[in-house]
Amino acid sequence: MFLPSRQTLRFFAVVLIFYITLASLTGCFSPGSKAKQPNIVFIMIDDLGYGDVECFGSQYNQTPNIDRLAANGLKFSDFHSNGPMCTPTRAAFMTGMYQHRLGSKFEGALSGISHHNSGMPLEAITIAEVMKEAGYATGMYGKWHLGYLPPYLPNNQGFDDFRGLGSGDGDHHTHVDRWGREDWWHNDVLDLENGYSVNLITNNSIQFIRDHQDVPFFLYVAHLSIHFPWQGPDDPPHRVAGTTYENDKWGIIPDRNNVRPHVRAMIESVDKGVGEIIQTLKGLGLEENTLVIFTSDNGGYIHYDNNFHNISSNGPLRGQKGQVYEGGHRVPAIAYWPDKIKPGTITDETVLTMDMYPTFASLAGAKIPDNKKLDGVDILPLLLHGEKLPQRAVFWKIGYRSAIRKGQWKLVMHGKNERELYNLNDDIGETNDLSENHPKVVSEMLNAYEAWHCDVTGYASRWEKTP
Numbered sequence: 001m002f003l004p005s006r007q008t009l010r011f012f013a014v015v016l017i018f019y020i021t022l023a024s025l026t027g028c029f030s031p032g033s034k035a036k037q038p039n040i041v042f043i044m045i046d047d048l049g050y051g052d053v054e055c056f057g058s059q060y061n062q063t064p065n066i067d068r069l070a071a072n073g074l075k076f077s078d079f080h081s082n083g084p085m086c087t088p089t090r091a092a093f094m095t096g097m098y099q100h101r102l103g104s105k106f107e108g109a110l111s112g113i114s115h116h117n118s119g120m121p122l123e124a125i126t127i128a129e130v131m132k133e134a135g136y137a138t139g140m141y142g143k144w145h146l147g148y149l150p151p152y153l154p155n156n157q158g159f160d161d162f163r164g165l166g167s168g169d170g171d172h173h174t175h176v177d178r179w180g181r182e183d184w185w186h187n188d189v190l191d192l193e194n195g196y197s198v199n200l201i202t203n204n205s206i207q208f209i210r211d212h213q214d215v216p217f218f219l220y221v222a223h224l225s226i227h228f229p230w231q232g233p234d235d236p237p238h239r240v241a242g243t244t245y246e247n248d249k250w251g252i253i254p255d256r257n258n259v260r261p262h263v264r265a266m267i268e269s270v271d272k273g274v275g276e277i278i279q280t281l282k283g284l285g286l287e288e289n290t291l292v293i294f295t296s297d298n299g300g301y302i303h304y305d306n307n308f309h310n311i312s313s314n315g316p317l318r319g320q321k322g323q324v325y326e327g328g329h330r331v332p333a334i335a336y337w338p339d340k341i342k343p344g345t346i347t348d349e350t351v352l353t354m355d356m357y358p359t360f361a362s363l364a365g366a367k368i369p370d371n372k373k374l375d376g377v378d379i380l381p382l383l384l385h386g387e388k389l390p391q392r393a394v395f396w397k398i399g400y401r402s403a404i405r406k407g408q409w410k411l412v413m414h415g416k417n418e419r420e421l422y423n424l425n426d427d428i429g430e431t432n433d434l435s436e437n438h439p440k441v442v443s444e445m446l447n448a449y450e451a452w453h454c455d456v457t458g459y460a461s462r463w464e465k466t467p
Helices: 006-026 064-071 086-095 127-133 197-211 260-283 353-364 380-385 439-457
Strands: 039-045 074-076 137-143 161-165 217-222 290-296 333-336 345-347 393-398 401-406 409-414 418-423
Touching: 039 086, 039 260, 039 353, 064 260, 064 290, 064 333, 086 127, 086 353, 127 137, 127 217, 127 353, 137 197, 161 197, 197 217, 197 260, 260 290, 290 353, 353 380, 393 439, 401 439, 409 439, 418 439
Parallel strands: 039 217, 039 290, 074 345, 137 161, 137 217
Antiparallel strands: 074 333, 290 333, 393 401, 401 409, 409 418
16 A cells, blocks of 8 residues: 655645635635535616715715615616616516517516416526525515516516516505505415505515525515505505505605605605514624625606606616616616725626626526527626726617617617717716717718617617607
8 A cells, every 4th residue: 555655744734724725815716616606696776866865976865874885886887778667677687688678568567468468488498496496595576567467477487486476567555556446476376465665675584595595595675666656655555455555655645746755655655664674694604605696677757647756766867767768778887795896896897687697697607508698798808807898889779769888878768759969978968969060970880880780680770659
């Protein structure tokens, strides 16, 4: 039998100690190794505007917990929702691709009337399914809006556990949707929980973390706030089952010219819930092994239907929810991961919601099926090392309104003939149309948009008409 010499054993011991020390100093992890797989918590707020939290400029709402994430993590100054409305962004997040590939109905909000018995295709390969295949426990709590009824609810799209609403809006107290239907589910079963939506979503998320603290988990926290009805925790319930609220869907608003006090209460309730989730992670010793992403599904409403005013804030941005100006889709976003993401950093890299799919899969060491179409890009090198992303053009389209962004240039189009060109480096508020000054840039961007449109929809954009 061969026995190594004492000198050889000493050499290997020194080498082993060196690598153990190196690993501890760099905080390295090995994606794909189950003992090291990080947890992921993705928090998406509904209709939260770019200027609705303090760390993005709000002087009205107090958001100390969200601000603490930014101060100790990475703040995105150029993060965009894939769409300027609820459903499009959620579809892009779940599939990692432009929502238009799923069909035109995913450009806007799924309707509780015309789309009530349909939803996101069950054959779509979701990020939850990819994470589950990689050994993750998967949970989702809150607003789905990718299908109203079974089988189009989250538990059939890769989530082990779901509690929340299938529709796009519900009374935050009674959980009745705008058509008067009770809408709060536990997986495939209608199961109305008593309580304010923010508190229910937060408490269910915390319970999921506690129940799965010993295994890697992927948690999707999808708050219904600050979507109407505009109800803070102390505002009264509005809807009862069996009554249609299509023409009275906003809540009890004494002063329609100043909705902001109700919205402030909602935002600060969400902030409190974010703090409770972080404290839970910390108390269980999970914080340093958990990536937390905080963002919004689209920009905020400034006014609604000329009847409600002073609702939300998009800071210096033009436009609001439903529009393709920056206020419709540039949203607050933060990445937080102690000892992995450098505290107090800001990135101006352009990132979209669909980028979360390949990023989370990469972090988990998950295999994405070869036949899976992806439009998003992996931003993990940006998060961990501050590396720049590959140059790319990105696109928005909702009905006849569309836009393309490439570098500092953004082309906004309203139908076939209205085109506006902005240099966002100099004009983030989109006030100075440069389309006549730069016809070559306009032409190049139109060609890029046409190619993209044909790719994701299968038909040419020249057939789109302005109403």
